[in-house]
Amino acid sequence: MISDNRPVWWFACLPSMPFPERGELLKATLGGFLGISTCSLMVGLVSNLGLQSLFLVAPLGATAVLVFAVPNSPLAQPWPAVMGNTLAAICGVIAVTLASPQVAPVLAVTLAFAAMLIGRALHPPGGAVALLLGLSPNLVRETGILGTCLNISLMTFALVAAGVLFHRFSGRRYPFRTSLSQAAPTPPQRLGLDKDELTELLAKFHQTTNLGAVDLARLLAAAEEEIIHHTFQDQTCGDAISNDIPTVSAKSGLREMVRQFRLSDHVVLAVTDIQGKFLGFVWHKDVLSELAKLTKPRLLSFQVRATDILRQSGFTLDSSVPLGEAITLLVQSEQEFLPVAENGEFKGVLTRSGLLDLILFANRRKAVA
Template identity: 40%
Template sequence: MQSLTRILGSWGPLAQRPSGGELLHSSLGAALGLALSGLLVWLGAADKLLFLFAPLGASAVLVFAVPNSPLAQPWPAIMGNTLSALWALLLLAALPHLPSPWPEALAVGGAIAVMLLCRALHPPGGAMALLVVLAAAKLVPLGWHLIATVFLLTLALVLAGVFYHRATRRTYPLRRTPPAQARQPTAGRLALSNDDLAALLTRFDQSYNLSPDDLGELLAAAEEQAIQRRFAAVTCGEVMSAQLLTVAPTDSLETVADLFHRHLVKSLPVVGPQGELLGLLLRSDLFDWLWEGHRRSRWRQLLRPRTPAATVRKLMRAPEICVQEATPLGELLGTLARHTVAFIPVLRGNQLAGLITRTDVIRALLKLR
């Protein structure tokens, strides 16, 4: 009984239920794409230049419902249909008296081989080859006119897909990763190059279902989701360093320079009288300021009227990132991966409660292993 249930389950639907927006986006796009193709047929009706063909509907499903699939890209769509029609015509011309079912079988099998060789695998191309054989009496006499029709209408459908997806802020066609970037980790988040991802797709026979960029995005998203779930129970307040070295906005820069000299830190938090975080002072900003001051000639420094000592307020800058004590550590890991900050201030309300450095995060990761 369990084996029967398993067999029946394997024949059931595997795809997730689409959202309302995805359902409307795909169906409306396919309808508009075929409407454009139908309009071109209507414009050429007087001279019977163009005519709709059934596999175009299957191409519309790929172009508008699964635009990220390598099978739906412009080259496979246009050339897959066109080459399949051309193959079927050549087959019927070479073997006009071949008995059924051999013409049908050779047309579809040969079309698949041609599309694979030309890197243009497009499932509707098999239907296109079969259609030419089944309707040979009407289609074969058209010759090159049939090839032009298939090419032009598929091109029109693909162009409709390009404009439609761009108008709805979808990516189509897929953009190739430049060779210079192909050797870099995908999206800066994975220690895998595009060549590694392509090898994985080939290993699991998924080269025609996903592109390396798609697989990289999925792996990176899955990795982030797993990290967030694993460290959801650990808060930033549990990981932060509570022993703080801070400065006030009224402290003189000369005093802070001595503080930087005594402590090997790259930046210091600036806090107000109530412990509220006001900003950050970077060691690099302070040293640049000091260097500009020493570059003046000795005579200009002596002749310069005495001015009040510069304070931290002059050079402090707003912090790039802040988190609250209750923020889960998992939410912070992705932020640290994308930014090069020395530390992240942890707040209790608007007051500075502690700091999180990369060392603190590594220590927490090792404890949770």
């Protein structure tokens, strides 16, 4: 057991990243190989064609680490990668041109920091690009100002293009800058926070360069799902259904539907076929709408059947589905009721109000414990 009086700095020296999974290790290694190989082949191809010479630079290795090992990072996206390295190269040649060899490296890195931050293109390898050029005035003179900047830009672009192609088959999304409405697993309405609020939250904890608003939304939604699963543990849909929803057959007429509504406080009726399979819901307001159309209720009430006005639910849950998963589906579907069946036979519905009571009961039970 680690004692409480051990210096805090000692813990900061330990690895902060978990040991990589075998699949992620293989993907990152293979991606880095393909990325740098693409740049090398591009250099060889341009050289064989007799065009302006291209060359590899060490900071491309650092860019490859970000693009292939942490493709979800805001620092690894195409804009900061290509633009960040390009701005850093421009700053490097400016420093070499204007300053002495002793001052040029410092000036190059300083200008690169400012340029990347202002250009919203912060890319750690960009600092290495600026320092490399600041230390290599001969390289800038031999290649030329335009040639040096163009080389860095083209090489980074080739590496990023290889990353985009590679991640189409790796199972990871790159570029990873989607809108909140497209963020899996849930839409922003579930979190109750918009992109600006999530960005402000990241800025509050100084995490804007480590995580994007979309990533944070995904993490919060995933954490929410885990909390739900932990709260209800082994409970299933069958433990939480409301089985007092009135049921009518598919051929039931308006008279029968009105009678069922008069006997119940619910606003829906469940419609089933002869085998008891759920077909959909009939809503109270739809029945009232049909009644309003009738001029001779006694003669016409049998012309409208339950199947004519029912609304399909979209899917039916099995009673064995874990309750935590069912709650997630209920929130995502934005429906008031979800039908529950056992072996295909309709058993009842999950309701938002019923689940709210169950959540409050679980919280009270934990408080007592």
